[in-house]
């Protein structure tokens with residue numbers, strides 16, 4: 166699969182969300198960080214804003230739910246128009262049932278892991294998913310420094326995907342920039358969320374192009390991608 170770049174609107178101007186979404190229409194997905202002030206110590210937006218965003222842009226929405234009880238709320242984000250819905254493993258009560266429900270409603274189902282959560286306990290769950298998100302910062306805020314210590318977890322997740330021969334995307338989120346994207350791609354990531362690196366740039370769509378080129382180059386020489 167070609168690498169994908171998903172700008173995070175957490176770093177956009179929330180008073181101009183429709184324009185900010187249009188500014189990155191060359192991107193693969195628009196990453197929408199939903200925070201509830203309980204699962205993480207920050208509050209962003211919910212279902213009505215996702216509904217409006219889905220009408221405002223042609224770019225599909227990749228909703229990253231940093232909320233308690235995603236079993237209850239995630240299906241509403243599919244109904245609101247999200248094309249991909251990510252719940253946190255640490256918050257889900259019945260992840261298999263939840264992934265199946267998200268898929269049955271017509272979206273891609275994805276599971277995220279905070280930096281402190283290993284991937285191994287979720288190996289049997291991988292076939293139920295379309296994507297795994299490895300957080301490379303503590304969730305809650307944009308603009309944090311990339312945690313290099315997450316690279317072995319990205320490599321391990323890529324190994325498990327290969328072991329089970331799964332068509333599963335591997336997303337990284339947090340501190341992804343021109344300085345770090347190469348390391349992520351070499352470790353096995355193929356979907357890259359970038360907030361401040363895109364919306365902090367003078368030309369956000371050019372930043373998306375540059376990140377995609379850099380990730381594609383790194384992937385083409387990565388060992389994991391040779392038999393991909």
Ligand SMILES: O=C(CO)[C@@H](O)[C@H](O)COP(=O)(O)O
Nearest residue numbers: 175304305307308340360361
């Ligand atoms: O989920 C989150 C933060 O919790 C992210 O999606 C951030 O929005 C990424 O921002 P940068 O680290 O790229 O600035």
Ligand SMILES: [Fe+2]
Nearest residue numbers: 198229338358
């Ligand atoms: Fe995110």
